[in-house]
Amino acid sequence: MHxxxxxxxxxxxxxxDFSSVELTRHFHDRIAAHQDINAFITVDLEGSxxxxxxxxxxxxxxxxxxxTGIPMAHKDIFCTDGLRTSCGSKMxxxxxxxxxxxxxxxxxxxxxxxxxxxxxxxxxxxxSNETSYYGRVLNPWNKEHVPGGSSGGSAAAVxxxxxxxxxxxDTGGSIRQPASFCGLTGLKPSYGRVSRYGMIAxxxxxxxxxxxxxxxxxxxxxxxxxxxxDERDSTSVDIAVPDFSAGLENDLxxxxxGMPVEFFNDDLDPGIASITMDALREYEKLGAELVEIxxxxxxxxxxxxxxxxxxxxxxxxxxxxGARYGYRTPEYDDLLDMYKKTRAEGFGDEVxxxxxxGAYALSAGYYDAYYLKAQKIRRLISDDFTRAFVKCxxxxxxxxxxxxxxxGDKTDDPVAMYLNDIYTISVNLAGLPGMxxxxxxxxxxxxxxxxxxxxxxxxxxxxxxxHRYQQVTDWHTLSPL
Amino acid sequence: MEWETVIGLEIHTQLKxxxxxxxxxxxxxxxxxxxQACAVDLALPGVLPVMxxxxxxMAVKFGLAIGAKINQTSIFDRKNYFYPDLPKGYQISQLxxxxxxxxxxxxxxxxxxxxIGITRAHLEEDAGKSLHEDFHGMTGIDLNRAGTPLxxxxxxxxxxxxxxxxxxxxxxxxxxxxxxxxxxxxQEGSFRCDANVSVRPKGQKEFGTRAELKNINSxxxxxxxxxxxxxxxxxxxxxxxxxxxxxxxxDSDKNQTRSMRSKEEANDYRYFPDPDLPEMVLEDSFIxxxxxxxxxxxxxxxxxxxTEYGLSDYDAETLTASRELADYYEQAVAALPSQxxxxxxxxxxxxxxxxxxxxxxxxxSPVTAAMLGELVARIDDNTISGKIAKDxxxxxxxxxxxxxxxxxxxxxxxxxxxxxxxxxxxxxxxxNPNQIEQYKGGNTKLLGFFVGQVMKATQGKANPKxxxxxxxxxxxx
Numbered sequence: 016m017h018x019x020x021x022x023x024x025x026x027x028x029x030x031x032d033f034s035s036v037e038l039t040r041h042f043h044d045r046i047a048a049h050q051d052i053n054a055f056i057t058v059d060l061e062g063s064x065x066x067x068x069x070x071x072x073x074x075x076x077x078x079x080x081x082x083t084g085i086p087m088a089h090k091d092i093f094c095t096d097g098l099r100t101s102c103g104s105k106m107x108x109x110x111x112x113x114x115x116x117x118x119x120x121x122x123x124x125x126x127x128x129x130x131x132x133x134x135x136x137x138x139x140x141x142x143s144n145e146t147s148y149y150g151r152v153l154n155p156w157n158k159e160h161v162p163g164g165s166s167g168g169s170a171a172a173v174x175x176x177x178x179x180x181x182x183x184x185d186t187g188g189s190i191r192q193p194a195s196f197c198g199l200t201g202l203k204p205s206y207g208r209v210s211r212y213g214m215i216a217x218x219x220x221x222x223x224x225x226x227x228x229x230x231x232x233x234x235x236x237x238x239x240x241x242x243x244x245d246e247r248d249s250t251s252v253d254i255a256v257p258d259f260s261a262g263l264e265n266d267l268x269x270x271x272x273g274m275p276v277e278f279f280n281d282d283l284d285p286g287i288a289s290i291t292m293d294a295l296r297e298y299e300k301l302g303a304e305l306v307e308i309x310x311x312x313x314x315x316x317x318x319x320x321x322x323x324x325x326x327x328x329x330x331x332x333x334x335x336x337g338a339r340y341g342y343r344t345p346e347y348d349d350l351l352d353m354y355k356k357t358r359a360e361g362f363g364d365e366v367x368x369x370x371x372x373g374a375y376a377l378s379a380g381y382y383d384a385y386y387l388k389a390q391k392i393r394r395l396i397s398d399d400f401t402r403a404f405v406k407c408x409x410x411x412x413x414x415x416x417x418x419x420x421x422x423g424d425k426t427d428d429p430v431a432m433y434l435n436d437i438y439t440i441s442v443n444l445a446g447l448p449g450m451x452x453x454x455x456x457x458x459x460x461x462x463x464x465x466x467x468x469x470x471x472x473x474x475x476x477x478x479x480x481x482h483r484y485q486q487v488t489d490w491h492t493l494s495p496l
Numbered sequence: 497m498e499w500e501t502v503i504g505l506e507i508h509t510q511l512k513x514x515x516x517x518x519x520x521x522x523x524x525x526x527x528x529x530x531x532q533a534c535a536v537d538l539a540l541p542g543v544l545p546v547m548x549x550x551x552x553x554m555a556v557k558f559g560l561a562i563g564a565k566i567n568q569t570s571i572f573d574r575k576n577y578f579y580p581d582l583p584k585g586y587q588i589s590q591l592x593x594x595x596x597x598x599x600x601x602x603x604x605x606x607x608x609x610x611x612i613g614i615t616r617a618h619l620e621e622d623a624g625k626s627l628h629e630d631f632h633g634m635t636g637i638d639l640n641r642a643g644t645p646l647x648x649x650x651x652x653x654x655x656x657x658x659x660x661x662x663x664x665x666x667x668x669x670x671x672x673x674x675x676x677x678x679x680x681x682x683q684e685g686s687f688r689c690d691a692n693v694s695v696r697p698k699g700q701k702e703f704g705t706r707a708e709l710k711n712i713n714s715x716x717x718x719x720x721x722x723x724x725x726x727x728x729x730x731x732x733x734x735x736x737x738x739x740x741x742x743x744x745x746x747d748s749d750k751n752q753t754r755s756m757r758s759k760e761e762a763n764d765y766r767y768f769p770d771p772d773l774p775e776m777v778l779e780d781s782f783i784x785x786x787x788x789x790x791x792x793x794x795x796x797x798x799x800x801x802x803t804e805y806g807l808s809d810y811d812a813e814t815l816t817a818s819r820e821l822a823d824y825y826e827q828a829v830a831a832l833p834s835q836x837x838x839x840x841x842x843x844x845x846x847x848x849x850x851x852x853x854x855x856x857x858x859x860x861s862p863v864t865a866a867m868l869g870e871l872v873a874r875i876d877d878n879t880i881s882g883k884i885a886k887d888x889x890x891x892x893x894x895x896x897x898x899x900x901x902x903x904x905x906x907x908x909x910x911x912x913x914x915x916x917x918x919x920x921x922x923x924x925x926x927x928n929p930n931q932i933e934q935y936k937g938g939n940t941k942l943l944g945f946f947v948g949q950v951m952k953a954t955q956g957k958a959n960p961k962x963x964x965x966x967x968x969x970x971x972x973x
Contacts, residue, residue: 094542107541114535116542213542220771248544249773327771330574333585334539338637350635354578377576377766386768 016041017176018494021085021233024179028074028084035067035074035084039128042086046130046177049496052153054172056091057099058131066128073126081236083126088178090169091132092139093119093224094213102215103135103147103165106335106342106361116213117245118182118224125240130178134168137363138332139189139217141165142435145426146365154196155495156461160419163193169227170197175496180228180237184214186221187320188415188439191451194227195414195464198453198493200481201227202234203439205472206446207252210245216331218324219250221443230491231452231481235259238474257475263482268302270480273407275310278438284417290455290463291413294484298411301483308403308410312395316441317433319396322376322389323444328366329373335361368429397445404470409480413438414451414464438466448474452481453490462490497734498698501726502706503661503691504653507668508646509678510622510686511554517621517645518545518588525684529638533624537643539583544772547572551645552776554677555595555619556786558647561675561793562614564599566783572619572773576766580637581624589648591767594618595776596647602795603667604813605660612664613652620646641685647677653692653703658722662715665689666817670794674819682713689713693722694739695729704729705739709753712746721746725753797822805829805836814844820858824865831869832876839872846889863892871899884908884956912959914966917950920958921966924949935971943967 016038019027027033033041043060063086070084094100094112096119101107115123122129136146144152144167154162155175162171166183170193173181183190185203194201202225209224216222226237239260244253272295279288295305337343337357344356362370376385403410415435425432442449447468454465465484469477485491516523519536536543559566571593574586596617603610624642626635649668655661669687672678680687694706707729712721724746729739743762744753792800794816801812801822815825821843828839847868851861863871871888874880880888880903891902903909911917924946925932935942943964950963 094540100541102541110541112540112542114540212544215541216772218771247546249546250544250771326768330576330586330766330768333576333578334541334583336578336580336585338580339538339583340540350580374766377768379764379766382766382768 017045017179019179020230021082021179021228021236024085025079025081025083029079035070035128036064038084039063039067039086039130042130042178045175049155049175049177051158052155052171052175052177053150054133054152054168054175054177055088055131056101056103056134056147056149056168059098059129062098063128063130070126070128080126082122082240084128085126086128086130086178087122088130088133088169088172088181089119089122090135090166090181090183092135092184092215093182094215095119095129095132098129098132100132100215101148102139103137103149104362104366105148108148108342110341112213114213117210117247118241119213121240121243122182127240133166133172133181136165136167136189137366138215138328139165139184139186139222140328140365140369142188142192142432143420143422143425144168144193145422146363148363151422154419154461156198156419157459160421160461161196163196163415163419165189165193166201166227167193170194170199170201173197173199173227173229174494176494180226180233182224182237182241183227184217184222184224185439185443185449186217186223186324187443188436190225190227191439191449191464191466192415192436194451195462195466196419198462198490198495199227199229200231200234200450200452200485200491201225202238202450202474202477203442203448204238204242204474205252205448206443207250208448208472208474209241210243210248210251212245212247216327218327219331220327221320221324223443231478231485232260232263234450234481235263235478238478252472254472259475259478262475262479265479265483266302267298267480267483270298270303270409271407272298272303272305273308273403273410274305275308275313275403275410275412277310277313278412282416283413286457287413287417287463290457291411291465294454294465295411297484297487298480301487306407308406310396310399310403310441312392312399313441315392316396316444317437319389319392320436320440320444321372321433322385323393325369325373326376326386327373329370329377332362332366332370337361365429393444396441400441400445400447400468408470409476410468412466414466415439418457418459418461418463442468447471448477450477450481452484453493454488455490456493462493499695499726499730499733500698500700501656501658501722502653502694502696502703503655503658503722505651505655505661505665506690506692507649507651507665508622508688509558509649509668509672511551511645511647511677512679513548513550513554513645515548516643517548517551517619519643521643523644525681525686527640529627529636529640531640533639533642537583537639539585545588545770547773547776548645551619552595552778553782553786554645554675555617555647556778556783557675557677557790558617558649558672559596559599560783560787560790561671562596562599562601564614564617565597566778567593567595567597568778568780568783569593570595570619570776572770572776573767574770577763579623579626580635581626581639581642583624583639583642587621587623588770588773589620590618592769601664601667601671603660603663605663607809610660612654615650615652617647617649620648622646653694658719658726661691661722662719665715665718667794670818674791674794676791682715685713689718691718691722693725693729695726695733704733705741707739707741707753708743710743710745710756717746717748720748720751721753724751728753791819805840807837807840811840811844814848815840818858824858824861827865828869828872831866832873835872835876838875839869842868842872842889846886850893862895863889867892867898874899874903878910878912878959879903880908880910881956881960884910908957910959911954911957912962914962917954917958917962917966920950920953921946921963921970924953925970932971943971946971
């Protein structure tokens with residue numbers, strides 16, 4: 016059952032080949048059997064079986080929606096009413112939200128079953144899932160390697176087939192990079208496509224939730240449920256949501272694929288470069304035309320991001336002060352002491368590092384040199400894409416400069432870690448939709464991702480382009496277990 | 497040396513919206529602690545702010561009323577600092593681009609007009625309250641107020657005395673209530689003010705170093721706090737010292753200001769645009785709809801009361817001090833359009849005295865505008881005299897009924913019939929021959945004596961003018 020696509024699962028449920036309760040139990044058995052991967056922070060056996068029983072009633076009555084009875088996993092960044100939401104942090108180890116995030120509400124309404132909450136880098140800050148308070152997540156392809164981050168738990172869960180599909184969030188690559196490392200299809204929608212209400216904020220102007228699945232067809236189904244304007248999120252965009260599955264089969268003849276010259280330079284691993292080129296050749300065979308484009312400011316995206324994202328984070332994380340919920344230090348002398356100890360003990364090193372960077376960038380006397388300048392660069396990066404899209408319909412290139420690295424390889428060098436997001440970050444800065452699809456395996460048998468970048472709110476085209484590739488290749492069907 | 501005082505005010509005005517500025521929670525005052533704070537006000541993880549259009553509407557209303565530039569695009573910024581009554585760890589405010597730009601208001605200072613510049617007015621959210629009593633050495637936090645919309649009205653340093661500052665504060669206070677955007681309740685904190693105060697040698701162009709006074713939440717305290725602070729600063733300067741830029745707290749019990757924090761200790765608020773809120777863009781139609789529904793403002797109403805009703809400056813000013821009082825007056829005038837001046841006398845006289853005595857507001861007056869109009873109409877049509885009317889007013893105040901009912905019940909109707917007055921006059925004349933002798937001998941002042949006797953005999957009900965006329969005639973015979 017765990018090898019089936021979402022469509023096959025829905026069909027199986029409808030045909031009574033298996034019940035939702037059976038399906039849910041099956042995935043729980045797999046989660047239990049692969050606990051070493053540490054993909055989940057919280058597993059909700061009881062709750063999910065109850066949801067499954069309700070789904071079976073609905074299925075029996077013939078009133079099923081596309082996701083009715085289908086289990087999935089949610090990143091532990093989304094608030095879930097009654098079930099702990101930790102955001103991978105000691106700070107929220109005891110936090111149970113009294114409300115559902117809009118995304119969670121939508122998945123509940125669509126009838127899906129929540130198996131549990133997946134592991135992640137603390138407050139989504141990390142590219143290797145090594146910063147989680149709940150311990151590192153193992154890459155199912157090679158357990159000595161990282162799964163990527165910050166949505167590493169979701170990636171590992173889907174790759175190890177502990178869940179048919181999962182949600183993730185992406186601020187600088189946190190869906191696409193782990194999708195690439197774990198051989199999955201991951202999509203970061205356009206900023207504003209999916210409501211951020213109830214999703215614990217890291218960097219508000221960059222955060223976006225999206226699907227992590229085994230195929231583009233599955234991603235289309237999840238994205239359909241997640242998308243849409245939400246009056247509770249002022250940054251969500253009131254724009255029509257197309258049928259993402261309808262155009263999957265569209266012909267790619269005449270499609271112009273832009274290749275950013277800056278992404279194919281000497282810094283790129285030659286193995287990844289050649290796999291990326293192979294994928295692009297495949298597209299040529301499908302009738303697409305490759306055009307060279309330039310994103311001249313892309314080298315500024317990492318420094319720009321590491322001013323803006325920490326600046327926003329330093330403010331977003333101020334609410335974790337021990338006063339109302341979450342961790343509070345057991346002993347303190349006065350208010351200031353409580354704040355200091357609570358935050359010193361409740362946050363991990365990477366979170367504290369980013370809060371300090373962000374507070375510094377916003378402080379009097381430095382604001383213009385850092386924050387304001389980064390905002391201007393952000394505009395330049397965004398303009399680069401606008402110009403590029405005059406010449407092409409989608410942009411393609413590598414998702415990450417390398418494949419999944421070994422645990423500990425970059426933990427002592429934050430900048431090396433940050434550079435892992437060099438190809439993904441500019442997409443968040445511009446607010447564009449981006450996707451990673453499996454395009455090959457490196458010589459160590461680790462997956463390599465191809466990144467596809469689309470125009471604003473053009474997720475349907477990205478899914479189409481990804482799907483057509485997956486029809487002529489089988490990288491996405493490979494499984495580590 | 498002669499010193500000049502320079503004052504600028506920052507006024508925090510709570511807007512009378514039903515719900516909070518960024519959440520759907522109610523704003524009503526006085527509820528049980530933390531019962532009017534939803535997930536957004538508590539700053540639970542994941543929640544997001546959504547701008548309340550009503551708050552923007554009220555801010556624009558204020559802006560239009562002071563002739564200010566309305567910024568059709570304005571930006572919300574985060575002001576970051578840690579305090580337990582600030583759940584997010586930042587306050588959403590407007591720093592760079594406030595909704596209301598430069599405007600001004602004309603203030604009457606002892607009969608002289610002065611225009612006070614208003615630098616800006618921006619939208620922001622109020623914080624919660626820290627309660628330091630009743631918690632055995634701990635601090636209680638009530639977040640009911642957290643997220644209540646405010647506009648902070650920042651004046652230019654245009655005021656030159658505590659009296660000017662109070663006059664300005666009163667004008668703004670009156671204006672926001674005229675506009676119906678704030679209840680103006682200073683005790684409940686709906687209308688609060690900080691004062692920036694400095695002194696400089698008269699004739700000097702540069703400003704002196706200022707102190708910001710906080711916690712001055714009544715008109716009286718504003719005046720006292722500024723006066724005492726000016727005195728303090730002059731003392732320092734005259735003894736060769738230097739004023740330090742700092743925030744000072746006014747202690748009304750001791751009538752003194754004391755240092756709260758110096759400029760060096762001031763927080764770095766790390767302001768930056770709130771990424772959760774897009775730029776607020778106001779369409780022309782939104783602004784024009786607000787302009788169309790602007791009420792008549794205090795200045796215009798003052799001028800109109802003088803020209804339309806022939807009132808004195810004093811009467812017009814008193815009556816337009818609040819929208820409620822001016823409305824009351826005009827409702828009373830509507831009941832008797834021929835006597836605006838007489839009605840003004842009654843509103844500023846008996847009614848004001850009554851309200852003052854009972855310490856109640858015009859809205860609580862037991863004598864309604866219609867009742868007062870009717871009472872004055874009975875004077876106007878000679879049913880009762882002005883003197884009797886005061887008794888009737890008291891009776892209405894005490895809930896005994898309306899003017900006509902009381903006049904009827906107590907038999908106070910004025911006697912205006914010659915045939916009823918004449919026999920009384922005849923009787924009085926008959927029993928006072930000596931006084932008649934003296935009157936005829938030239939002591940015409942005695943007419944008053946006879947009038948008094950007749951009025952006394954009729955229990956004040958005889959029409960005084962008729963009594964006068966009849967007496968004169970009979971005494972001349």
